[in-house]
Amino acid sequence: LELLWVKFISVRTNLLVGVLYAPGYDLDVFTKLRTSLQLIPPRLRRNLVLLGDFNCPDYSIEETSVKTRRTRELVSVIKEFAIFQRVRGDTRQRKTSCSCLDLVFVSQLSLVRCVSIVPPPSSKNDHAGIQWFVDLWTCSFPSPPRPTWIFDTGDVTQLRKDIRAVDWKRFFTVQCNSDLATACFEAKLIEIARRHFRLKMISSKRLTRPSLSSRTVDSLKRRDAAFRLWNRSKEMSAFTRWVECARISKRAAKTRYLRNIATSSRRNPDAVWKHEQSRKAFLQFQ
Known part of the structure; x- marks a missing residue:
């Protein structure tokens, strides 16, 4: 397995995301998968995504036989653990034969979109390939400032001569x-580097780009409380x-999502078009 x-x-x-490859020659691969799922605590199986190549060309959501x-x-594993299949269509095409081998199972239908x-x-x-989206809210853990060399004003040729x-x-x-x-070797090398380049302390705001600010996290905590x-x-x-x-949090999340699309469209002109395509696909699925 x-x-x-x-x-x-x-x-x-x-x-919890599981990536699986089920070889076609192994007849007991899904028995081993059942054993692996049973070892997972129930609290982790609430938000479960299982995807991969299952090598079951005769499996279909519409056909029960x-x-x-x-x-x-x-x-049997699907019914026992109450998971749902989200892929619609053929995922492999070999000459004239088409089949759906790559599947995505979720424990909740609203978990992926x-x-x-x-x-x-x-x-x-x-x-x-299979593309899907999932929303995760992460905290912004600021990292301490660190020194970084700025090479935009130095002369590399003169630095090599001094070394x-x-x-x-x-x-x-x-x-x-x-x-x-x-220690003496490092101190001498830094002394030479300071003649040609400058050492600047970069704060955590420039090193990391957190997905959620502290204000957003506090708003979510107030909503949950x-x-x-x-x-x-x-x-x-x-x-x-x-x-x-909840209304304030939803409005802020939508505003943040649209602002990210508008910002990314400056570097990627296809950002707005991809947003419209994903929105249309979501409406068709509904």
Whole structure:
């Protein structure tokens, strides 16, 4: 069984993604898959995505009757763990035969969106690609500032001349302590570099680009706290507060999503077109 599990940790929930390759000659591959799924705690199986090459050409969502033993075992695993298949169409074309071998199973239908089949990545590959989207909210963990060399104003040729002019063997032949010799060697090299380049401290805002700001995270926490309060008390005031917080969070998420599309369209002219295509595909699926 060739199976890889990856766990994604986000603010609201965790996502477990499994990538599977089921060889066609292995008749017990889905029995092994059942054993692997049983080892996963139930709290992680709530948000589960299982995808890969299942090698079951006779499997179909519309047809309830299956022919082979492998496919019957796959259907049994699907019913036991209550997962849903999201791929519609053929994913492999070999000469005149077409089949759907690459599948995507989810534990919730709303977990992934805009599932589509894309052309093969190369002409020698007969398997098509599968594209889908999932929304994960991650926290912004600021990293400490770090020094970075700025090379826009220096002269590399003169730097090489200064480095060749130094007798570097002397640092290790004169010094008896290797740690002291390494420290002196590094200090001399930095001294030469400072003559031609400048060392600048880059803050965390320039090093990382967090997906959510601290203000957004606080808004989501207030919304979840309002929901828990309404779930405990069942008061109308708590319900109204929860609805208002949810409306604000949804409006902010939509604004942030459209702003990212507008910003990326400056570098990629196809960003708006891809957004319209994904929106149309989502409306057709609905």
